[in-house]
Amino acid sequence: MDKHKDIASISLLAIFNIHFFLPTCYASNDTLTPSQPLKVGQALISAGQIFELGFFSPGNSSRLYIGIWHKTDIDHRVVWVANRENAPLEGDLASLIISSHGNLMLIDGKQNTVWSSNASVQSNSTIAVLQDDGDFILKDNVSGETLWESFYYPTDTILAGMQIGFNSRTGRESFLTAWKNENDPAPGNFVYGLTDERPAQSVAWNGTKPHWRSGPWNGWKFTGIQDIAEGYSNGIFVTPNNQMGAASMTFNNFDNSDVSIGVISTTGMVEVWYKEREQNKWNFKLAASLDPCDAYGTCGPFSVCSRNHAPTCECPKGFLPRSNEEWSKGNWTSGCVRRTELMCNENRSNLSFNASKLDGFWKVGQMKLPDHYVYLYDKTDQGGCSQWCLSNCSCLAYAYPDGIGCLVWVTDLIDMQQLVKSGEDLYLRLANSDLGVKSRQTAIIVSFVSISVGFLLGVKWFTIKSIRKRGKVKGHLADKKGTLIDTSQDNIQENPASSKGSSELPIVDFNRIKIATNNFSEANKLGEGGFGTVYKGSLEDGQQIAVKRLSSHSGQGMEEFKNEVILISKLQHRNLVRLLGCCIQGEEKIVILEYMKNKSLDTFLFGKYYRTKRLELDWAKRFSIIQGIARGLLYLHRDSCLRIIHRDMKASNILLDDEMNPKISDFGLARTFRVTQELANTGRVVGTFGYMSPEYAMSGQFSEKSDVYSFGVLLLEIVSSKKNTGFGYHEKYLNLLGRAWQLWNECKAPELLDQSLADSCTPTEVKRCIQIGLLCVQDHAADRPTMSNVVLMLSSSEGEMC
Missing domain, CATH: 2.90.10.10 (Bulb-type lectin domain)
Structure with missing residues (x-):
């Protein structure tokens, strides 16, 4: 070192x-x-x-x-x-x-x-x-x-008394931006600033990609920096992100004999330099990114980087390298995968599951906590935090650092590092068989669940006996053996073919699908997401289809699969994708959809060839797509036979047909509501960060207004051709929403528009869309419009502009 x-x-x-x-x-x-x-x-x-x-x-x-x-x-x-x-x-x-x-x-x-x-x-x-x-x-x-001050416009250096940070209400944001090179002070690739998370952390970005991060601020220091002194000793102090959406970092010289400065270097190093006031020479004090472990994501998902171990990257308990071949060559970026699937992700429709297999937590000490944490402000002790995580299938780990409180992770754990002297305790969720020991608490839970399961099995036996006598019960059918087939809207049997009461959906033979997709060849692949891969296929009669093959390692189990099959089969709207069939064979779970020649909206806005493809979407087409998505959501919320909350509205889930008409797809996370129901809570927060509404991401509350928030983000992305979560930090804005709010407050809303649309757009429509988008992404759900109001505003020629 x-x-x-x-x-x-x-x-x-x-x-x-x-x-x-x-x-x-x-x-x-x-x-x-x-x-x-x-x-x-x-x-x-x-x-x-x-x-x-x-x-x-x-x-x-x-x-x-x-x-x-x-x-x-x-x-x-x-x-x-x-x-x-x-x-x-x-x-x-x-x-x-x-x-x-x-x-x-x-x-x-x-x-x-x-x-x-x-x-x-x-x-x-x-x-x-x-x-x-x-x-x-x-x-x-x-x-x-x-009237103006240079401290509001920092370059690559933070001085004592200067602030960098953001205020999402006013739109004001400030970052440090490195020189282009040693001889050119023009803005370079590396940018340093605070994130808009709670609690905030400081990050150095290389363009739009994280290069290094500090870990969350705990009130005294950034928890992920090796051996860093507390803030009052090193001169760093952070005003934490609050409910008003503002945070700032200041740099102070508490010792009058020394002068310190913070710098983002041309190579992306975050440095601290000091000199005594009477001296005329700077001395090096601290730098981040000196060690390979400091580079963001060196070891890939679910892998831990350690400065004192060989090899540098290791899989934690309960995990194995995703690719032994790559790891043997010193390439760890593919990360690790679970040795044993979590109990939460197994199919629980069969009540005979083994209660002794309940998941538990494995404590890993002295950790730089992973990125993409979610702060649960209402969990006031570690027990409550642990229980929340254990009862939510999407929760992969939790921590309860001093000065912060409950942090949970619902996405892949990335950028973990084992520190030498400092760090925090991370509680990693593992399958019971990987824990090795059963705690007394686990034993109590197992006993309770065992009793509950026994009771439910007794109820099931009694119900079957009754069905044999009566022949049928409301919402269920019985076969000759007395086996229950649940045909209610919330559940279907493992094989949809045996449940004609749920839908008349065709069941397609697996071998037929293999032939149609050329054995799921790479050449037929249309795209890949968190729940699996989508392939192009062609049936014997020449009909083209899209085949969504769920991955065995995906988060979408039988529950989500059945959910998607039932929901889509019951929905008919020109702006919703049409379901043609499904297949279940062994571990294979496949959905067959109508084929969309133009794939998904994100390929035009952010895909590999977006610079040329986005030119195919002039303003008229974009405005038509916005209106189509709004009408599709209105149908789901108010006009369909079921009241449905999609919960995963984003550009990649909007498919485009031959005429560029939008169709909402991917209903694996959707939930049905009663007609009179306005709000629901879920123990499993799922979806895509950047599109989730605050109340859903923080506390699991979802409603129509959750979809409205996601629609607002999507609308602003369509207008700007910029992704909310990948917005260019070199432009000194935390995300697209922050930029949009600032431009609106300054009456410069049209500057958000993709400049390639300047000649084809209608200015009043652009302003109206931006205004509607900002109304939809307001923090409080009650302030957001309904989709019926959105459709009305989109069709109106009037709008209150700034």
């Missing part, structure tokens, strides 16, 4: 050795006035002789920038740059002025504006002051009101 630090320190210090054209004279004070511009060769000096602002040229370049650095720093490490995103200046006739309109402006020798503060200024009585904390402020010289 020390060797790594030495090498890193040498390489990092080299970044600081940048040559500049230094000023040869100084302005008279720390203030810029309309009558006293700043020219090349001059500088402003803060009142305490701490910071300096002036022109500089990186490396051997002749390009000029306006920047700020510590005055006593011999390396002149630039901590802020004004015109990094604009064309650099050439020549020595440039100047920084306060314009006649009261704004800061950087102009070249031809009086062209290269950069401006663009503040909202009511008068021209403004001055600009360089303060001792390094903040360059523009203020009204009469009222003293600050």
Whole structure:
């Protein structure tokens, strides 16, 4: 580890050795006035002789920038740059002025504006002051009101007193963005900031992909950084994300003898540097991403990275490498898979399951907790957190860190690391056979379940005897042997062929499907999702079909399969995909759907060839798709024979036919409601992050308004051609919704539109769609419109715009 630090320190210090054209004279004070511009060769000096602002040229370049650095720093490490995103200046006739309109402006020798503060200024009585904390402020010289400040627009460095973070209500967000390279301060690929999770964590992104993360903030420190001191010792403090949707990180110098700065380097390293106030040289203090384990997802899903073990990556108890061949070559990115399927994922329709096989938890200590956690604010003790996870089949692990509370994981565990001295306890859900021991609590649960099962079996025996006498009961049929076949809307027998009461759906022979799909060949694959793979097929009569083959390792078991078969077979609408048949043979569970030539909507918006394919969707087609999806959802919520909540509305579940008409698909997670029912709770939170409504993701509450929220996200994605969860962090916005809210608040909503649609769009329709999308994604379910209101608003030609 020390060797790594030495090498890193040498390489990092080299970044600081940048040559500049230094000023040869100084302005008279720390203030810029309309009558006293700043020219090349001059500088402003803060009142305490701490910071300096002036022109500089990186490396051997002749390009000029306006920047700020510590005055006593011999390396002149630039901590802020004004015109990094604009064309650099050439020549020595440039100047920084306060314009006649009261704004800061950087102009070249031809009086062209290269950069401006663009503040909202009511008068021209403004001055600009360089303060001792390094903040360059523009203020009204009469009222003293600050109109603009450099601290709101950080570059690659965070100074004491500066904040980075977000406020989803106001749309304001700030990040650190690395230089492009050592000689070019233009924004580079690496961005550092806070996530909008509760609790927040800090992340360095490489473009849109996570590069490194700190783990969640516990009130004193980021829990996933090896050997980091508590916040008050290292200068870091985070204001936690609250219900108002705001969080910020500040960097303070509590020891007056030292000055510290935080930096995101050109290589993506998150660094802390310090120097004594009387010194003129920076010293390396801390850096993340020094070890291979610090790189995001080095070991793949469900795998643990360890600095002190060989090999670097290991599968935790109860797991095996997904690919032994890849692991033998030192490639661990495929991760690990379970040795034994969880009891929760087994088919429970047969009441004779063995209660002694109940899942349990295995404690793994000193862990950097996995990414993509969900915070359960209403679980006030570890027992409640554990019980919630155990009773929810989608919960794969939980933790109860000091200062945070209950965190649970409902998606693949990614970016786990075993720390040496620090870290948290992670409770990993395992099948009973992989636990090795049974706790007293498990024994009690097993006894209780055994008694319950015995009682239910007795009831079943009594019911069968009664059926033999009566021949039938309401909602059930009996065969000659007295076997129950449940034909209610919530359950069907293992083989739908034996349940004519549930639907008249054709049962297709498995061998016929194999022939139709060329034995499920790769060439026939249309796509792959969390529940399995979809293949193109062709029947003997030439009819083309889509074959959805559920994976044996997927989260969709017999329960979800039966759910999808029953629901789709009973639904008929032009904007819903049509079910043609199904197949159950052994472990095989297959759904046969109508074939959609244009596949799914996400392939046009975000797929591999989206840059060209999205051009096929002009505004008229997109608006028609939005309206079609809305009508399909309205049918599910209000107009079908069943009242259905889809629970997984997203672009990949919208199929497009030959004429680009949208059809909602994938009903594996859908749930039916009674006509009078408005709200339900589930112990299993399933779906796709980025589309889940807050009340559903946090507490399992779902309703029509959950689908409305997902529809709002989808609508904004269609308008912008940007994915909510993969939104470009280099654009300094946490996600698409944050960007949309900010533009709406600034009355710049049309800027959200995919610019390739500018010539084909109808501006009023674009604004109306953005407005409807934002109404749908409001935090509180009661504030969102119903789908009937959405359909009405989409067809209206009027709308209240900002």
